[in-house]
Amino acid sequence: MSTPQKPWIVGVDVGGTFTDLFVLNEHTQEAQIIKVPSTRGQEAKGFMNGVAKILSPLELALPEHERAGSEVARISTIVHGTTVGTNALLERKVAKTGMITTRGFRDVLEMRRRDRPQTWGLRGSFKPIIERPFRKEVDERVLADGTVHTPVDLEQVVSQAKALLEEGCEALCLFFINAYANAQNENEALAALKEVWPNPYITVASEVLPEIREFERCSTASLNASLQPVVGGYLGRLEAQLKEHGFGGELLIVQSNGGVMSLQTASELPVRTALSGPAAGVIACAQVAKASGFLDVITGDMGGTSFDVSLIANAQASLASQTSIEFGLVVRSPMIQIETIGAGGGSVAWVDGSGMLQVGPQSAGSFPGPACYGRGNTQATVTDANVLLGRIAATRPLGAGSLKQMDVALARLAIQTGVADPLGLDVHEAAEAILTLANAKMAGAIRLVSIEKGHDPRQFAYMPFGGGGALHVCAMMREVGVSVGIVPRYPGVTSALGCVMADMRHDAVQTLNQALNALDIKSLKAQIALLSKAAQSRLDASGVLFTQITELVVLDMLYQGQTHTLSVTLDPGEITLESVQVNFERAYQDAFARVLKGVSIRVLNLRYTKIGVRPKFDLSILAPKGKTSQEVLGTQRIYHQKAWWDVPRFDRLALPVGACIQGPAILEQLDTTVWIEPGFKGTVDAMGLMLITVA
Numbered sequence: 001m002s003t004p005q006k007p008w009i010v011g012v013d014v015g016g017t018f019t020d021l022f023v024l025n026e027h028t029q030e031a032q033i034i035k036v037p038s039t040r041g042q043e044a045k046g047f048m049n050g051v052a053k054i055l056s057p058l059e060l061a062l063p064e065h066e067r068a069g070s071e072v073a074r075i076s077t078i079v080h081g082t083t084v085g086t087n088a089l090l091e092r093k094v095a096k097t098g099m100i101t102t103r104g105f106r107d108v109l110e111m112r113r114r115d116r117p118q119t120w121g122l123r124g125s126f127k128p129i130i131e132r133p134f135r136k137e138v139d140e141r142v143l144a145d146g147t148v149h150t151p152v153d154l155e156q157v158v159s160q161a162k163a164l165l166e167e168g169c170e171a172l173c174l175f176f177i178n179a180y181a182n183a184q185n186e187n188e189a190l191a192a193l194k195e196v197w198p199n200p201y202i203t204v205a206s207e208v209l210p211e212i213r214e215f216e217r218c219s220t221a222s223l224n225a226s227l228q229p230v231v232g233g234y235l236g237r238l239e240a241q242l243k244e245h246g247f248g249g250e251l252l253i254v255q256s257n258g259g260v261m262s263l264q265t266a267s268e269l270p271v272r273t274a275l276s277g278p279a280a281g282v283i284a285c286a287q288v289a290k291a292s293g294f295l296d297v298i299t300g301d302m303g304g305t306s307f308d309v310s311l312i313a314n315a316q317a318s319l320a321s322q323t324s325i326e327f328g329l330v331v332r333s334p335m336i337q338i339e340t341i342g343a344g345g346g347s348v349a350w351v352d353g354s355g356m357l358q359v360g361p362q363s364a365g366s367f368p369g370p371a372c373y374g375r376g377n378t379q380a381t382v383t384d385a386n387v388l389l390g391r392i393a394a395t396r397p398l399g400a401g402s403l404k405q406m407d408v409a410l411a412r413l414a415i416q417t418g419v420a421d422p423l424g425l426d427v428h429e430a431a432e433a434i435l436t437l438a439n440a441k442m443a444g445a446i447r448l449v450s451i452e453k454g455h456d457p458r459q460f461a462y463m464p465f466g467g468g469g470a471l472h473v474c475a476m477m478r479e480v481g482v483s484v485g486i487v488p489r490y491p492g493v494t495s496a497l498g499c500v501m502a503d504m505r506h507d508a509v510q511t512l513n514q515a516l517n518a519l520d521i522k523s524l525k526a527q528i529a530l531l532s533k534a535a536q537s538r539l540d541a542s543g544v545l546f547t548q549i550t551e552l553v554v555l556d557m558l559y560q561g562q563t564h565t566l567s568v569t570l571d572p573g574e575i576t577l578e579s580v581q582v583n584f585e586r587a588y589q590d591a592f593a594r595v596l597k598g599v600s601i602r603v604l605n606l607r608y609t610k611i612g613v614r615p616k617f618d619l620s621i622l623a624p625k626g627k628t629s630q631e632v633l634g635t636q637r638i639y640h641q642k643a644w645w646d647v648p649r650f651d652r653l654a655l656p657v658g659a660c661i662q663g664p665a666i667l668e669q670l671d672t673t674v675w676i677e678p679g680f681k682g683t684v685d686a687m688g689l690m691l692i693t694v695a
Helices: 042-052 084-090 154-168 184-193 215-245 264-267 274-293 380-388 408-423 427-449 469-480 489-503 520-541 578-591
Strands: 007-012 019-024 030-037 075-082 097-102 135-138 146-149 171-175 202-204 248-252 260-262 297-302 306-314 318-322 330-336 339-341 345-349 357-363 461-465 485-487 505-514 549-560 564-570 601-613 634-640 643-651 658-660 665-669 672-674 680-684 690-694
Touching: 007 202, 007 274, 007 489, 019 042, 019 489, 030 042, 030 489, 030 520, 042 075, 042 215, 075 215, 075 274, 075 489, 084 215, 097 339, 135 154, 135 357, 154 184, 171 184, 171 215, 202 215, 215 248, 215 264, 215 330, 215 680, 248 264, 248 274, 260 264, 260 505, 260 520, 260 665, 264 408, 274 297, 274 306, 274 330, 274 461, 274 489, 274 658, 297 427, 297 469, 306 427, 339 380, 339 427, 339 549, 345 380, 345 427, 357 427, 408 427, 427 469, 427 680, 461 469, 461 489, 469 485, 469 672, 469 690, 520 549, 520 601, 549 578, 578 601, 672 680
Parallel strands: 007 075, 075 248, 097 135, 097 171, 171 202, 297 461, 461 485, 643 665
Antiparallel strands: 007 019, 019 030, 248 260, 297 306, 306 339, 318 330, 345 357, 485 690, 505 601, 549 564, 549 601, 634 643, 658 680, 665 672, 680 690
16 A cells, blocks of 8 residues: 555556556545657666656646655556567567576477467478577486486586586576476576576576476476566666666566566566566456446457457456467466457558558557658558548647647558559548458457357457557447447556556466376365465565455366366365365366266366455546536548548547437547447446447
């Protein structure tokens, strides 16, 4: 909790185009949003630029004698969602990393699962994150049952480490086969490595992922090792800059699972920050939608670079046990299930060699940005199409004022030369074609997380966020068939809002690999207690006060002979062989409509989660209050479905609760624009959300 001297809690999301901040004063219950351009490669710069604006205008409205000398010193907690790690992996801008592994297993990273980039393709290439010359072998061997067959040769370990240092490696991954069953050899090797390795960047696979399946463990540990200097260095520089400006509070980092972790944990396990920004947005959507009575929601985060989609069922985000950052770069760690495609506002529209229009995955980002930004880009983007068609007013500020106005002529030129002329279309038809294709791609991503997972999207609401999401809300409703669109109060900073709302969470896993009838319940409870103690120590070390602490115990189970597991949730207070079997058979029946009588059951992994619940604020403070107005600000000429419309403009944040706006209409606010198409209407609910329905 914050104090009167430090009333500010700040959520910061550093995206590819903008850095967003959501600032909450817990004592006055006032909120502020800030949006500044991101600087690729200097992410801390945008972060600090945003922090510098925190006390304007709320604090500056106070008498001078009541103001603080340093705005940063008055912040109690900063919660940061970052894409630094993800971008580093995608761009292969990671630390030069070496590996020491069991003799005969240096090629696990390249063998993977004997898969290929294109399932039906004849060609494909893959470059491991650790190149083969830097993967060194030593003599050691642990059997699958945990028996140490061959003790580790520590002289070889030290010799190989010195060789890697001479070859310029900055980070090191230690990966021994079957170490999940017994980490003795890895632990002995680590002790020897600490005597010769000059920095703390050593990742031990059994500590990152003590779970069966060698490739996933090797890949996750390798990626973590390659990210430690990058993410750890960034967080260290950020912490130092904050301290220089007087910050003495807690700096927390959002994880891919939607929880937060301490700065120290994030530096040790940076692989858990992959997709942390989008994950925070999903957490915010789940809580905001639930507060307004919507439990089943599909979210769509349309930023400047990408479109990220996730599904929330019964107010809970869908979790995946692993994901691929790109082909072959597998991370096995609990994370919110998010599908990402290149369909952001800055996504480039282009015509391929066969004469087909394409959108993305290339993006103009924030610099130079879309052509209409006037910063030198000449390629058409989704934002250029929206500007040319009038859906974004070029003469009004964009990104909370970070861009004063846009150049329609440059947008027209980019679309004319890059799309209209090659396709033989009128420039406005070409712009609408760009949006139609972008909408089709986004709808496809929504179907991927709903229909292909067994969910009927018609039973879900759709919540767009990000700077561009609300421009396409009606199009997504038409394409996918959802009945309600929910536009958050501040769509452009929803991920930053989620940072403030997220709880602290720690996940752990331990492979058991036992038949159920041989499972020792006493030993299982002892293992749960060990994982609980380790998780609690991380919570305690964070320095954060929690309103409550909860835990979740899950077993990965399957029938003998099967490959894929089923997650079975247990009551931590009532774990018996009978309850485990009953819960497994119930889950199997729900998933497959039958159970396999007479087939033995196996318990593969124990998964443990401990959640420290952080204080929550009343979301109703974001609702309209004070002076409201439904006055039309003017009209805006918009091209829609091959016709021009004179569309009324409204100040979205000034609309009172209960206001109903018939489409076509444009709703403007600092962080986004809402486009209500003809045939739709928008109603402001008690929480300040704009509910879009068919008129």
